Amino acid sequence: MLKTDYKNNTLTAYIEGEIDHDSAVKIRTQVDGAAQSLRPRLLCLDFSNVSFMDSSGVGLVMGRYRQMKLLGGSLRVINIPDRLYRIFAMSGLEGLGVLR
Amino acid sequence: MKRAIKNEMSLSFPSKSCNEAFARSAVAAFVMNLDPTISELSDIKTAVSEAVTNCIVHGYRRSSGTIYIKGRITDDNKVTLKIRDKGCGIEDVKKAMEPLYTSAPEEERAGLGFAVMQSFCDKVRVKSAVGKGTTVTLEKMISSNDD
Ligand SMILES: Nc1ncnc2c1ncn2[C@@H]1O[C@H](COP(=O)(O)OP(=O)(O)OP(=O)(O)O)[C@@H](O)[C@H]1O
Ligand SMILES: [Mg+2]
Numbered sequence: 091m092l093k094t095d096y097k098n099n100t101l102t103a104y105i106e107g108e109i110d111h112d113s114a115v116k117i118r119t120q121v122d123g124a125a126q127s128l129r130p131r132l133l134c135l136d137f138s139n140v141s142f143m144d145s146s147g148v149g150l151v152m153g154r155y156r157q158m159k160l161l162g163g164s165l166r167v168i169n170i171p172d173r174l175y176r177i178f179a180m181s182g183l184e185g186l187g188v189l190r
Numbered sequence: 191m192k193r194a195i196k197n198e199m200s201l202s203f204p205s206k207s208c209n210e211a212f213a214r215s216a217v218a219a220f221v222m223n224l225d226p227t228i229s230e231l232s233d234i235k236t237a238v239s240e241a242v243t244n245c246i247v248h249g250y251r252r253s254s255g256t257i258y259i260k261g262r263i264t265d266d267n268k269v270t271l272k273i274r275d276k277g278c279g280i281e282d283v284k285k286a287m288e289p290l291y292t293s294a295p296e297e298e299r300a301g302l303g304f305a306v307m308q309s310f311c312d313k314v315r316v317k318s319a320v321g322k323g324t325t326v327t328l329e330k331m332i333s334s335n336d337d
Contacts, residue, residue, distance in 0.1 A: 108211060110207075110210045110211065110239050110243065111207055111210060111243045111246065111247060112207035112208055112210050112211065114298075115207075118298070142232070142235065142236070142239075143236075144236050144239040144240050144243065144303075144306065145240060145299075145300050145302035145303050145306050146243065146299075146300075148300040148302055149297075149298040149299050149300045150298065152298065152300060153298035173229065173232060176309070177236075177302070177306060180289065180302055180305055180306065180309065181290075181300055181302060182290070
């Protein structure tokens with residue numbers, strides 16, 4: 091189960107463990123479900139406890155970026171561990187200003 | 191110079207997405223007795239995860255099939271991994287390997303898999319035939335920590 095909290099119009103989702111194609115599908119369903127019912131102004135994906143990520147993690151973040159735009163909000167990815175940053179750096183996400 | 195083989199393994203498993211985690215963990219266990227650094231190990235796990243995911247989401251797109259991995263360690267501490275599917279194959283390998291190219295943007299794919307494999311390994315080779323399948327060969331040198 092995905093851990094989330096919601097305050098001041100901000101929905102924070104604490105992503106845990108390994109992000110691959112298999113888990114990304116499950117995380118996506120849960121995050122989008124929460125975002126659609128709460129309609130936050132800001133969705134924060136907290137990556138503190140992500141231990142592994144492949145390019146499916148980039149797809150997950152890009153997809154949530156588009157999803158939040160559709161819902162009239164914005165996205166931020168916070169606490170990205172250093173060793174995962176290399177993959178994000180290969181994507182166009184840095185230019186979108188969503189990575190913190 | 192032809193290098194002596196230190197160890198070999200082969201694996202095969204069905205193209206289920208739960209096997210992405212299995213495949214990268216199994217390969218990590220195979221590489222473990224070379225005493226790799228944490229970052230070497232994580233590079234290999236990431237590259238294997240990319241290659242196996244591609245077999246599942248592209249190679250066996252609307253079908254299912256078997257994924258094969260062959261691993262080899264030579265006495266120069268080089269790990270070679272061949273990851274193979276008998277799926278749809280790739281029409282234009284050069285285009286497929288361009289960073290950010292994906293044939294499945296609607297599935298939230300980033301088009302970064304091959305770019306990640308190339309950046310995390312020393313060498314990546316792709317052999318593919320339409321209708322027959324794809325073999326990705328990954329090579330990585332492991333710095334020996336045994337001193
Ligand atoms: N095993 C395969 N069988 C058939 N087509 C493949 C295979 N591997 C890759 N491809 C093709 O090459 C393209 C690029 O692959 P790559 O892994 O770089 O990106 P992606 O899988 O589309 O996105 P990402 O890996 O970021 O999720 C794919 O979109 C697909 O068209
Ligand atoms: Mg891929």
